[in-house]
Amino acid sequence: MSSYSQPTRRRHLGDKRLIQMFIIPTVVLLILMNVFPLIYSLYLSFTEYSAINPTPPEWVGLDNYKKVLSDNLYWHNFAVTGRYALISVSLQMIVGFGLAMLLKEKFKGSGLLTTLILVPMMLSPAVVGAFWKNIFNPSFGIFDQFLGYSDPNTAPEWLGDPDLALWAVVIVDVWMWSPFVMLLSLAGLSAIPDYLYEAAAIDRASAWFQFRRITLPQVMPLLLIAVLFRTIEAFKQFDLVMGLTGGGPSLLQGTQAVNVTETVSVKLFRLAMPPQAQTGLSSAMAYVVLVIIIAISNLYIRALNKVREG
Amino acid sequence: MATIELINVEKKFGSSYAVKPMNMTIHSGEFVVLLGPSGCGKTTTLRMISGLEAVTDGQILFDGKDVTWLHPSDRDIAFVFQFFALYSHMTARENIAFPLQAQGEPRDSIRKRVEEVAKMLRIEHLMNARPGGLSGGDQQRVALARALVRRPAAFLMDEPLGALDAEFREAMRAEIKRLHIEQNATTVYVTHDQIEAMAMGDRVVVMSAAVVQQNGTPAEVYHDPANLFVAKFIGSPGMNLIQGHYADGKVALPGDNRYTVPADWHTAIHEAIGRDGDIILGFRPEAAHISASGPIATTVYTTDLHGSYTMLHLELDRDTIVDVRAGRGTNYPIGTPARFDLDPAMVRFFDPKTEAAIHKGGNP
Numbered sequence: 092m093s094s095y096s097q098p099t100r101r102r103h104l105g106d107k108r109l110i111q112m113f114i115i116p117t118v119v120l121l122i123l124m125n126v127f128p129l130i131y132s133l134y135l136s137f138t139e140y141s142a143i144n145p146t147p148p149e150w151v152g153l154d155n156y157k158k159v160l161s162d163n164l165y166w167h168n169f170a171v172t173g174r175y176a177l178i179s180v181s182l183q184m185i186v187g188f189g190l191a192m193l194l195k196e197k198f199k200g201s202g203l204l205t206t207l208i209l210v211p212m213m214l215s216p217a218v219v220g221a222f223w224k225n226i227f228n229p230s231f232g233i234f235d236q237f238l239g240y241s242d243p244n245t246a247p248e249w250l251g252d253p254d255l256a257l258w259a260v261v262i263v264d265v266w267m268w269s270p271f272v273m274l275l276s277l278a279g280l281s282a283i284p285d286y287l288y289e290a291a292a293i294d295r296a297s298a299w300f301q302f303r304r305i306t307l308p309q310v311m312p313l314l315l316i317a318v319l320f321r322t323i324e325a326f327k328q329f330d331l332v333m334g335l336t337g338g339g340p341s342l343l344q345g346t347q348a349v350n351v352t353e354t355v356s357v358k359l360f361r362l363a364m365p366p367q368a369q370t371g372l373s374s375a376m377a378y379v380v381l382v383i384i385i386a387i388s389n390l391y392i393r394a395l396n397k398v399r400e401g
Numbered sequence: 402m403a404t405i406e407l408i409n410v411e412k413k414f415g416s417s418y419a420v421k422p423m424n425m426t427i428h429s430g431e432f433v434v435l436l437g438p439s440g441c442g443k444t445t446t447l448r449m450i451s452g453l454e455a456v457t458d459g460q461i462l463f464d465g466k467d468v469t470w471l472h473p474s475d476r477d478i479a480f481v482f483q484f485f486a487l488y489s490h491m492t493a494r495e496n497i498a499f500p501l502q503a504q505g506e507p508r509d510s511i512r513k514r515v516e517e518v519a520k521m522l523r524i525e526h527l528m529n530a531r532p533g534g535l536s537g538g539d540q541q542r543v544a545l546a547r548a549l550v551r552r553p554a555a556f557l558m559d560e561p562l563g564a565l566d567a568e569f570r571e572a573m574r575a576e577i578k579r580l581h582i583e584q585n586a587t588t589v590y591v592t593h594d595q596i597e598a599m600a601m602g603d604r605v606v607v608m609s610a611a612v613v614q615q616n617g618t619p620a621e622v623y624h625d626p627a628n629l630f631v632a633k634f635i636g637s638p639g640m641n642l643i644q645g646h647y648a649d650g651k652v653a654l655p656g657d658n659r660y661t662v663p664a665d666w667h668t669a670i671h672e673a674i675g676r677d678g679d680i681i682l683g684f685r686p687e688a689a690h691i692s693a694s695g696p697i698a699t700t701v702y703t704t705d706l707h708g709s710y711t712m713l714h715l716e717l718d719r720d721t722i723v724d725v726r727a728g729r730g731t732n733y734p735i736g737t738p739a740r741f742d743l744d745p746a747m748v749r750f751f752d753p754k755t756e757a758a759i760h761k762g763g764n765p
Contacts, residue, residue: 284486286482286484286486287486287488287489289453289473289480289482289486290480290482290486290487290488290547291499291503292452292453292472292473292474293451293453293473293474293478293479293480294474294499294500294503294547294551295474295500295503295504295551296474296499296500296503297503300502300503304488304491304499304502304503305488308490308491309489309490
């Protein structure tokens with residue numbers, strides 16, 4: 092009797108234990124690294140607290156949120172981020188999709204060219220920021236020379252001019268991430284079967300009509316995914332700004348000085364880190380960003396489902 | 402409706418021919434079937450007519466006008482694809498309206514016309530569905546509607562029933578034939594299914610190895626095949642072809658059989674192969690009838706019951722088995738002897754060297 096039950100029991104335990112052995116470490120790690128900070132920061136966002144101060148968190152209710160949402164200073168950061176995301180993502184879509192349309196037809200060397208275009212995407216943003224800082228330099232950078240300015244005194248100061256600085260960040264972001272949009276677009280374009288174009292030719296559709304009624308709707312799901320990814324990334328924009336401008340230059344707006352390229356993430360970083368170390372306030376701001384990103388993602392996903400189902 | 406003429410049209414890929422220079426006229430309102438095994442060049446021919454494939458040489462005329470180098474959209478044709486080629490992101494209605502919208506027709510007349518064709522093909526209830534949600538038969542109906550909606554000068558169909566289940570295929574075959582009769586539109590139809598070709602075509606163009614083997618009515622290609630390929634390819638089973646030796650008005654067949662050639666064939670055979678030479682005797686299964694006094698002695702190899710008739714497989718010798726159709730009343734046990742005779746009007750002869758048919762009225 093026992094000789095039968097023994098192996099059965101051992102195997103039964105073994106299965107269960109094996110599953111636990113695989114799952115428990117992951118779950119523990121997730122709780123420690125993700126779930127706990129998420130919930131704890133939510134709690135902190137309702138308190139007055141500084142991580143470098145020994146005084147315990149003091150409950151202040153919605154005060155932090157009120158401040159983030161009503162103070163013009165913070166509103167400025169959201170406005171910068173929104174404008175940056177809109178311009179940068181739009182340009183990336185145009186440039187990326189345009190490149191994909193050009194590279195759709197195979198020609199000699201098109202594979203190599205596609206690979207080369209993808210290179211910026213593979214670089215570290217910190218490195219990209221560092222060398223574009225040199226490229227934008229008005230006295231020795233090649234960007235102004237490329238545009239035809241030979242005199243460093245009259246050449247535009249891309250990173251120092253409050254009117255140009257945000258565009259400088261946009262240019263670098265477009266340079267770096269248009270290839271990503273191109274890659275997704277190429278995948279979408281090459282998935283359109285040739286026979287649809289043959290049918291369209293038989294149906295006497297002009298090139299423009301084919302593009303509008305077949306090409307665009309067929310790649311739309313992938314384009315929307317590209318927009319979703321790039322928008323979320325744009326809202327989190329931090330590394331390029333830190334590498335290029337550090338958030339500056341500053342501009343007098345009314346009575347307040349604002350940093351023209353200071354995105355929400357950069358502001359958040361400044362608030363959270365010493366010397367400011369306003370942990371409660373920065374947590375509230377982080378939650379506002381989170382809600383915005385979730386809301387935007389939701390809109391895109393709805394649009395995506397609509398495109399897919401019709 | 403257009404008359405389509407192909408003049409020395411050919412297609413080469415590199416140095417190999419997909420279609421060797423061919424000449425063909427498709428008359429206005431005619432239903433012509435291009436028939437052949439896969440890879441014979443029939444689809445390439447159709448695609449050249451449509452303009453989706455460029456010719457390497459030759460001329461294509463529509464109603465006498467040279468369209469050889471015109472874009473498909475300038476040829477006023479409709480093309481029905483084997484795998485439907487519906488626009489997957491549009492509803493059935495949008496698919497059907499597409500050719501009219503591409504021409505910029507007014508919204509009202511588009512709606513009216515789309516409803517008209519939908520009614521004709523009985524797909525009104527499917528108009529808001531997308532192709533992905535439709536059965537193969539319904540997808541092909543939508544594709545046909547899209548082809549019909551513009552009233553083109555000619556319909557080109559590339560194995561439109563090839564992707565359908567057997568039960569749909571017969572129903573759709575009838576529908577397409579009916580549409581052709583109602584519309585009286587010039588139609589070129591590609592298929593590898595000889596039953597489909599015989600059932601639908603006013604004319605059947607049999608192709609093989611990039612060459613037109615025969616161009617004739619279904620009855621002609623069935624009863625008077627131009628060569629051994631057509632004889633074998635048309636009919637299921639194909640024509641019985643027996644190697645024999647002709648001399649003195651008789652053909653010596655395997656198994657020590659002798660068949661007396663009907664007198665009206667003698668001149669033609671002498672012209673083709675001489676008074677003494679190898680010949681191939683051909684006959685359809687229904688040209689033979691079992692008879693105790695028949696000149697050809699065989700042994701029953703096996704029999705299949707086909708419902709209304711029995712197909713006998715009779716062995717002349719180990720290497721020669723012929724198919725003979727018999728009534729289903731009699732039983733033919735395997736291994737028993739059976740003799741059959743041939744209907745003298747239905748025997749055919751082929752020259753084994755050229756593989757061409759010998760013609761009673763002289764060889765062209």
